Structure formats: C-alpha cells, structure tokens
Amino acid sequence: xxxxxxxxxxxxxxxxxxxxxxxxxxxxxxxxxxxxxxxxxxxxxxxxxxxxxxxxxxxxxxxxxxxxxxxxxxxxxxxxxxxxxxxxxxxxxxxxxxxxxxxxxxxxxxxxxxxxxxxxxxxxxxxxxxxxxxxxxxxxxxxxxxxxxxxxxxxxxxxxxxxxxxxxxxxxxxxxxxxxxxxxxxxxxxxxxx
Numbered sequence: 362x363x364x365x366x367x368x369x370x371x372x373x374x375x376x377x378x379x380x381x382x383x384x385x386x387x388x389x390x391x392x393x394x395x396x397x398x399x400x401x402x403x404x405x406x407x408x409x410x411x412x413x414x415x416x417x418x419x420x421x422x423x424x425x426x427x428x429x430x431x432x433x434x435x436x437x438x439x440x441x442x443x444x445x446x447x448x449x450x451x452x453x454x455x456x457x458x459x460x461x462x463x464x465x466x467x468x469x470x471x472x473x474x475x476x477x478x479x480x481x482x483x484x485x486x487x488x489x490x491x492x493x494x495x496x497x498x499x500x501x502x503x504x505x506x507x508x509x510x511x512x513x514x515x516x517x518x519x520x521x522x523x524x525x526x527x528x529x530x531x532x533x534x535x536x537x538x539x540x541x542x543x544x545x546x547x548x549x550x551x552x553x554x555x
Contacts, residue, residue, distance in 0.1 A: 375538075376485055378420065378428040384533045385418075385432060389526070395443075397432060399423050404431050406438075406447050416443065425485060426476075433475035436527040466491065466507045474514035475527055477554070481547055482534035489554050508554040519544055 378399050385397040394415055401419035404427060409416050418435050421427035434448060442448040450468060457465060473489060480487035489511055491504045518524075523531055523544060535541050 376425045376483070378423055378425045380537060381425065381428045381432065381534075384537050385530065388529050388533050393443075393526075395435065397428060399428065406431070406435065406443075408444050408446065426480075426488075429479045429483070429485070430472065430476045430490075432530060433472040433479060433527075436530055437471055437475060437524055462491070466510065470507065470510035470514050474511045474518065475523075477511065477515050477549075478518065478523070478527075478531060478544060478547070479534055482531050482540055482542065483538045484540055487553070508551065512549065512551050512554055515549055519547060519549060 382397045382399070385395075389395050394409065394413070395418060396415055397418045397420065399420050399422065401421055404421050405417075405419045407417040407419065418431050420431045435443070438448045469490075477487045489504060489508050491507055518527075522528065528544075531544060
C-alpha cells in the first residue's frame with residue numbers, strides 16, 4: 362500500500378447507521394417525507410400527525426442491522442400501511458407461542474430477505490432473526506423453515522426485480538458502500554443464513 366493511499370472510510374466507521382440515515386434521506390426525504398432516525402429503545406414507524414408532516418422510521422439505539430431491517434419494512438410497505446403506526450402490524454414480544462411464532466415468521470420473511478440484500482449491498486454480514494429466545498414452551502425453535510422462506514424470497518426478488526423503493530435504496534447503498542453489485546448478479550447461498 363502506498364503512503365498516499367487512505368481508505369475513504371475507516372473500518373471502524375464503515376458500518377455506522379448515520380451513513381444509512383444519509384442514504385435514506387437522499388432517496389426518500391423529499392419524495393416521501395420520511396426520515397430514518399436512531400436512538401429508539403424499540404423500532405417504530407410513526408406516520409406524520411398531519412398532512413405534509415414528516416414520517417419517522419425509528420431504529421433501535423445505534424444498531425446498523427436494526428436500521429437496515431426497518432428500512433426493509435418501509436421499502437415494501439404499501440401506501441395504506443405507511444399511514445399506520447408500525448405499518449399496522451401486530452407484534453407479540455419475545456415468548457411467543459408456536460402459532461404466534463408461525464405468524465411472525467410469515468410476516469417477517471419478506472423484510473428479512475430484503476434486509477439480507479441490503480446487507481449485501483453494504484458488505485455487512487446478515488443474520489436471520491426469529492426473535493423468540495424465550496418461547497412459551499421453553500424450547501429453542503428450529504428456524505430452518507424460516508431460513509428457507511427468507512432464501513426463497515430473496516431469490517424471487519433477485520430473479521424478478523426488487524420493488525421500486527427497495528431497488529432505489531439498494532442501488533444507493535451500493536454506491537455509498539462501493540459494492541456496485543446488481544442484485545441479479547449476487548451469489549446467494551442458503552449457507553449464509555444462520
């Protein structure tokens with residue numbers, strides 16, 4: 362490495378969520394009046410209180426993965442859902458029953474597949490989350506079916522294209538993080554999903 366070479370971003374500053382906030386704002390602040398904001402104890406989507414107001418997409422504390430996950434939810438939420446707090450979804454906390462866990466996984470496969478693709482655009486490692494460490498029956502759930510759902514959805518989008526806002530954000534992430542990978546050219550492996 363030559364003495365004149367300096368990386369654009371120091372490694373310890375590479376995966377700071379403020380970069381995601383800037384990219385999100387460049388893509389959607391003016392067109393969708395939505396801002397990505399960190400520092401929340403729990404993630405929350407808060408639609409504007411009045412017409413013309415600012416919608417807020419809160420992610421947990423300063424977690425890069427949480428910011429990616431929340432942007433994935435927002436990018437696939439339809440117009441009606443974006444007018445509802447937390448997109449109108451229910452959320453049962455950790456300790457869900459088997460039936461509640463199945464409902465959670467059915468709702469989460471698309472956002473987690475998109476989060477995986479966004480993670481790849483950033484060069485950030487992704488981990489599937491079943492978010493149920495304290496299951497009611499005390500067992501640790503086998504998430505292999507869920508991992509397969511996430512993989513199948515990611516491959517579907519890879520073959521057929523991402524939803525419009527997701528594609529815009531994906532391309533902007535590739536530019537920001539210097540990956541320049543077209544989603545159709547990614548090599549996706551089930552083994553990555555742990």
